[in-house]
Amino acid sequence: MKFLYHLFCLGYKVQQWLLKRFTSAGLAILVSLVATVIVGIDTKQTVTYQVFAFMIATLIIAVTFSCYFPARFDVQRQLPRFATVGSRLFYRVAITNRNQKLQAGLLFIEEIADPKFSLTEFKQIITSNSNKGSVNSLTYIYYRWLCAIAQKRKAKTKAIALPSLKPNSTTEIRGEITPTHRGVVRLQGITILRPDPFNLFNATKTVKQAGSLLVLPKRYQLPVFNLPGSRRSQSGSVSLASSVGDSEEFISLRDYRPGDPLNKIHWKSWAKTGKPVVKEEKSEYFVRHALILDTFQSQKHSEILEEAVAVAASFAWDFHTQESLLDLMFVGLESYCFTTGRGLGSKEQMLEILAGVTACQDNFDCLMAAVVEKVSMLSGCICILISWDQQRRKLVNYLRGFKIPLLVLLITENEQQHEDLNLENLYVLPLGKIQAALMNIRSI
Incomplete structure (x- = not known):
């Protein structure tokens, strides 16, 4: 079980790295590489290995180009206090280009803090009752592991294209987050992505910028509904009346008793008599x-x-x-x-x-x-x-x-x-x- 736990943790990190660093075209190249390896085992009977060599060379060039990304950026975001499950949240993000050159063709993506699961929590996740698959299937166990991570992340994000960033200037754009579960979403920074000329591999520059927002539960539309009920005595309550209905009615003054609330003390009478006096009122x-x-x-x-x-x-x-x-x-x-x-x-x-x-x-x-x-x-x-x-x-x-x-x-x-x-x-x-x-x- 411990080996499986560490294997899944590593697998998730690798998966996230691949999704961030490789573009859609780059991921397609990776899948094609696997296919060509399977098909082109015998190099004497097929030319598939030549396609394999070409794709490997292209990826090496793309990765090499993306190793150098010296750009500097500052980021400020203005998050609202609340979001709602299922409703896309839009907010303002200000990105400052601290370079002497124009930065074009970039993207950015919000970094949501990845949840940390203990070994005990991992055991609970994979052994919890479910009728959607077999606990003995590694594929299904990993699927449930990903579902638990998504539930704890509370939201999902996507890469958004940036306009051209002028040198030493600030550009304001619109960020987007889609809340998926209620609770607190914790953001840890914004990553700027720069695809290579082949659009296969992304160079990255992460700017740490902590933030959080509370995701409220989703709400349903309700019919016109009336729940009748008569007024009941709210004895012992603290001044709940506002401007409607029966407020507390003054009855008399009496000596203070331990436990009486301070807002019931009649200060003028205390000043005259020299001992604490409280107001006695009718229940609301x-x-x-x-x-x-x-x-x-x-x-x-x-x-x-x-x-x-x-x-x-x-x-x-x-x-x-x-x-x-x-x-x-x-x-x-x-x-x-x-x-x-x-x-x-x-x-x-x-x-x-x-x-x-x-x-x-x-x-x-x-x-x-x-x-x-x-x-x-x-x-x-x-x-x-x-x-x-x-x-x-x-x-x-x-x-x-x-x-x-x-x-x-x-x-x-x-x-x-x-x-x-x-x-x-x-x-x-x-x-x-x-x-x-x-x-x-x-x-x-």
């Missing part, structure tokens, strides 16, 4: 909904979890929080509950949190406990599940017992497996058809 009443995200699975990564996060992001972004509160509840390394609405938090912050969601391999009861703590304050609930079993049925029945509006979304690979589910306001979202299934949701 708000419409408060919960967005419960199921993250419990045995694997670290799965397409189902990614789609669940995307659906949660869609509701978090489209949910109207001017007159209500929305609690995002999920379990990762610990239990999380993030509240937005009525001036508390923002939709962007909620998407930032969803960008970092990880799978939880603990007991499902952790989520149940978090829900029990908040359920008395909830006016309605959206529950996004990635599986269906007795524990999840228990959670749904528990929420139904409080007679609050409840929408349950079950994301699955096998739609037929859940055809017998006949629960009110439960929608099955099959992979590959999630957008269409979401548009079938009706208001409760």
Whole structure:
């Protein structure tokens, strides 16, 4: 296993080097070289070896020409703070030519930091359950290795042609990155490429320029949707009212008790009496909904979890929080509950949190406990599940017992497996058809 790990690491580095240094035509020449070696083994019966010799000579000239690239460049990029999975990101890049000569025919490509996998992580990658191939196939194992690397890189880039760079001048161009997975993309520099006259091999000059951006989950279009709910008491909350609805009503003054929040202290009365006095106020009443995200699975990564996060992001972004509160509840390394609405938090912050969601391999009861703590304050609930079993049925029945509006979304690979589910306001979202299934949701 250790030998295979080092072999794959080396293979990936060689693959990246070939893709960067050789142009499309150069790669075609390499493939042709292999073919001519196979066909032209017997030099007495074929002239293929002559073609082989010609291509070898051409590549040697191309590589030799590209060994000398003394140009100097400075690079500055202006990255936005956020990107979204699946949406191409365009940004400005300023490249300064520090040479006395015009630089023409160049390309540039962003360098994304390559992820580092430990031997333990490598074992988990190649032994994780999958129905797409055999674990005994080296080709398939390497394919899964590349998929894991792509998932950790979070984005992909491509070489972009540069205009002619004038001597000692700065040229502004448009860079492009395509985010593929949510999370943080770490950039380590920009590489300038100069093809040889045969357009086979690239000379390179890398300018180190660290940078990063957060890739938010992709979002789906949602139908016009209304989740009703009556106002509930939010006792013990800190001034959640903004300008709409019932704010806290002053009742009386009383002596300070340990644990009272500082913003409740009545400073004028303290100045008069010489001892701390606090304001006693009536509890607030708000419409408060919960967005419960199921993250419990045995694997670290799965397409189902990614789609669940995307659906949660869609509701978090489209949910109207001017007159209500929305609690995002999920379990990762610990239990999380993030509240937005009525001036508390923002939709962007909620998407930032969803960008970092990880799978939880603990007991499902952790989520149940978090829900029990908040359920008395909830006016309605959206529950996004990635599986269906007795524990999840228990959670749904528990929420139904409080007679609050409840929408349950079950994301699955096998739609037929859940055809017998006949629960009110439960929608099955099959992979590959999630957008269409979401548009079938009706208001409760």
